[in-house]
Amino acid sequence: xGEPRVAFDLQIPSEVEYIEGVVELARQRCRELKISPAKxxxxxxxxxxxxxxxxxxxxxxxxGGKQVRVRAIISDTDLVFxxxxxxxxxxVDECTxxxxxxxxxxxxxxxxxxxxxxxxxRVESFRDKGNVVRLTLHxx
Amino acid sequence: xxxxxxKQGEVVVVDVEGQLIVGNRQELKQKVLDELEKGEKKFLxxxxxxxxIDSSGLGVLVSLSKKIREQGGELRxxxxxxxxxxxxxxxxxxxxxxxxxxxxxxxxxx
Numbered sequence: 693x694g695e696p697r698v699a700f701d702l703q704i705p706s707e708v709e710y711i712e713g714v715v716e717l718a719r720q721r722c723r724e725l726k727i728s729p730a731k732x733x734x735x736x737x738x739x740x741x742x743x744x745x746x747x748x749x750x751x752x753x754x755x756g757g758k759q760v761r762v763r764a765i766i767s768d769t770d771l772v773f774x775x776x777x778x779x780x781x782x783x784v785d786e787c788t789x790x791x792x793x794x795x796x797x798x799x800x801x802x803x804x805x806x807x808x809x810x811x812x813x814r815v816e817s818f819r820d821k822g823n824v825v826r827l828t829l830h831x832x
Numbered sequence: 833x834x835x836x837x838x839k840q841g842e843v844v845v846v847d848v849e850g851q852l853i854v855g856n857r858q859e860l861k862q863k864v865l866d867e868l869e870k871g872e873k874k875f876l877x878x879x880x881x882x883x884x885i886d887s888s889g890l891g892v893l894v895s896l897s898k899k900i901r902e903q904g905g906e907l908r909x910x911x912x913x914x915x916x917x918x919x920x921x922x923x924x925x926x927x928x929x930x931x932x933x934x935x936x937x938x939x940x941x942x
Contacts (some may be wrong), residue, residue, distance in 0.1 A: 708853075708854045708855040709855050711853065711854065711855060712851060712853065712855065730914070730915065730918075733883075733884065733915050734884065734915035734918060734919065737851075737883070737884045738884055738885075738886055738919065741853055741854070741884070741886045742886055742887055745853075745854040745886065745888065749854070791923055791924075792923060792924040797924055797925070797927070797928060798894060798898065798928065799891075799894070800891040800892070800894050800895045801887075801891055802887075803887035803890055803891065803923055804886075804887040804888075806887075806923070807886075807887055807919075807922065807923070810922050811922075
């Protein structure tokens with residue numbers, strides 16, 4: 693078993709225009725690692741995009757001048773993405789809404805965390821020099 | 833990423849090229865609302881050139897669907913690839929929208 697290694701570690705301005713570039717970088721790394729095509733084209737882009745927009749718009753409250761840190765860590769078994777913002781953090785279970793119920797289906801918002809949890813194997817939120825959202829996806 | 837709009841018969845067809853995400857969803861919304869304001873009633877969004885859609889993009893589709901219906905119009909979707917189909921199934925939005933395999937079938941369905 694090899695040691696987990698950092699695939700990339702970036703600080704980006706807290707602006708939504710930067711999301712697509714980070715997601716493309718993550719997809720490239722995943723393709724290089726021969727992660728399955730569906731994970732490269734659906735699970736990772738959508739879940740990472742959600743985590744980044746959540747950090748920018750909610751954690752950092754869309755405040756100019758702030759930064760978001762995003763790290764990708766690869767082990768033999770897992771891909772892990774950590775997105776760090778300046779917000780107070782949140783409880784993943786409490787904040788996840790089932791967007792498939794009749795009541796929620798026609799609402800414009802509220803699908804972000806639901807999608808992250810559907811598309812990743814684990815989603816955690818904790819404090820460590822900021823609010824960290826950690827997304828874990830098994831490689832196999 | 834960009835959106836192109838053209839008219840095919842009575843239907844306003846919007847092609848989504850690239851991603852439909854938090855950074856560009858307002859652009860799509862505004863373009864469709866502008867057409868709605870001009871009196872257009874039939875809308876088709878074609879995803880044959882689309883990469884991925886995030887929750888904001890899905891939210892805009894839900895919002896547009898409501899607004900178009902309120903004006904007596906219809907919104908239909910076409911050409912979801914396997915990933916997008918999965919996304920719509922996970923969120924059950926496949927039950928909310930009329931989705932066609934091809935643009936031609938979607939146009940015929942109006």
